[in-house]
Amino acid sequence: MNPRHRALWLILCLTACSGGHAPSAESARAAPADAVPVEVQRVAPGAVREELTAVGSLRADESVVVRPEIAGRIVRIGFTEGQAVARGQLLFELDDAVQRAEVDQARANLQLAQRSFDRAGELYGRQLLSQSDRDQAAASRDQAAATLALAQARLDKTRIVAPFAGIAGIRLVSPGDYVAAGQDLVNLESMQSLKVDFRVDESALPRIAAGQKIEVEVDAYPRRRFEGEVYAIDPRIADATRSLALRARLPNPGGELRPGQFARIRLAVAQRQDAVVVPEQAIFPRGDRLFVYVVESGSARLREVRVGQRSPGQAEIVEGLAVGETLVVTGLQRLGDGTPVKDN
Structure with a gap:
């Protein structure tokens, strides 16, 4: 057999041994070597805190505008x-010359009335004296005592003192100013702890209670969260907004927070320790529904899920996924239902 015939015979033999068919493209795709590399994660239970969000404002624990x-005259x-x-610290003192004179006059009248009562007795x-005359002397003494008490009260009002410990604001008057009764002099704020006022929808009523914890964020400290506690719930729901007012107390020992600041509030209403928690990047939308890919027998399977609470980078799955299943975390854009995958 010449060399040309021998080469042709070898080719025919090889074709017959292979069944006469070359490997198809479909079988190549099914081979493990062609599986799409992805990152996977086994679903494990985690803690989830159910929260309500709201906005509100900070208030001083005690706040007053001091007025005479x-x-x-100051x-x-x-x-x-x-x-x-x-x-009790003195804030303002008014000219008390007239009031002191009135106190001295009232004290002298009381002394005279007391001596008259003693003689009548x-x-x-x-x-030698009738009962009615003695009663008249007693009434005169009591009236003089009341006049002295009134004069002393007027004198005391010339000294304006702090009703509680706090931080004094910017005063609106100067020494020598003549002020009228009820005129604003200065604001006083107690700031060792602050109050947080906010409102929630009436639908949240069954889930709220005094003692629940809150986290507060303010624009002045964007990377910090301040913790407080709800201590008062308004018994009445607002007619206009159908919302419920809550008040929480927020410790402020360093004085960083100030009354009047705008606050974003997170109110913890429930906590679950055995929730199904997955990375948020593993969830993707299709229309108005949410899906994940679960690895089953080496292939990615599309699974619809329902999401509960969300936190930065994580989401709670309340339906469609169970603890122990393997979840595709990255490489989702290259997958379809049934695509072979391998852990990268």
């Missing part, structure tokens, strides 16, 4: 603006 109860200011003051005991 009587008119007068002769002394006893605090420094923007600084801490103690309870002696005469009554000797039966």
Whole structure:
């Protein structure tokens, strides 16, 4: 057999041994070597905190605008603006010359009335004075005592003191100013702890209670969360908004937070320790539904899921996925239902 015939015979033999067919493209795709590399993660239970979000504002624990109860001229200011003051510390003192004179006059009248009452008592005991005259002397004494108490009260009102410890604001008057009764002098804020006022929808009523924890974020400290606790719930739902007012207390020992700041609030209403929690990147939408890929027998299987609570980078799956299943985390854009996959 010449060399050309021998080569042809070898080719025919090889074709017959292989069944006469070359490997198809479909079988090549099914080979494990052609599986799509992905990152997978086994679904494990995790803790999930159910939260309500709201916006509100910070309020001082105690806040007051200091005003005089009587008119007068300011002769002394006893605090420094923007600084801490103690309870009972003098803030403003008004000219008290007239009030002191009234107290002296009332005290002298009381002393005279007391002596008259004492003499009336002696005469009554000797039966030289009638009961009505003795009663008149007693009434005069009591009236003089009341007049003295009134004069002393007016004198006390010339000294305006702090009703509680706090931080004094910017004063609106100066020494020598004549102020009217009820005129604004300065604001005083207690800031060791703050109040947080916010509202939630009436539908949340069954899930809220005093003692629940909150987290507060403010624009001044964008990377920080301040923790507080709900202590009061308004018994009435607002007619206009159908919302419920809540008030929480927020510790503020460093004085970083200030009354009037805008606050974003997260209210924890429930916590589950055995929830199904997955990376948020493993979930993708199709229309108005959400899906994940689950690895079954080496292939990616499309699975519809229902998402519950979300947190940064994670999401709770409340339906469609069970603990222990293998979830595709990355490479989703190259997959379809039934695509062979391998862990990268």
